[in-house]
Amino acid sequence: MSIMIFTTEETNIIAIYKADTLAATLAGIDEAITDSLDEDIITIAESASRKLSTLSEPEFAAIIFTPADETDSEPDEGEASAQVIQESPE
Numbered sequence: 202m203s204i205m206i207f208t209t210e211e212t213n214i215i216a217i218y219k220a221d222t223l224a225a226t227l228a229g230i231d232e233a234i235t236d237s238l239d240e241d242i243i244t245i246a247e248s249a250s251r252k253l254s255t256l257s258e259p260e261f262a263a264i265i266f267t268p269a270d271e272t273d274s275e276p277d278e279g280e281a282s283a284q285v286i287q288e289s290p291e
Contacts (some may be wrong), residue, residue, distance in 0.1 A: 205256065209269045211249035214242075216266040223261040227253055 207215065218229035227250055234246045253261065 205252060205260075205264075207249065207252060207266075208245075210245045211252065212266050213268045213270075214246050214249045215253065216268040219266055223253065223256060223258050226261070 214230065214233070215226065218226055218233060220226045220229055230246050230250045230253070234243050234250070237243050237246070256264075
């Protein structure tokens, strides 16, 4: 089992641009980076993209990215949230 840590801000960016595939999600985030003039958004999106790039398609598909404002208890700004990815047995 491996653990991938995404900040609340990264999770929100991923949730906004999440598509059916990892490649499509990365393309959406990359487009947001290109279109954004906000340096903070660019930094967060680049970090999220780097982390997502380490995942396989099945690992990506197993993760549910929920924007912080849709959760019952919102973590403090900048607080990390863990997404657990379980490797399938061979």
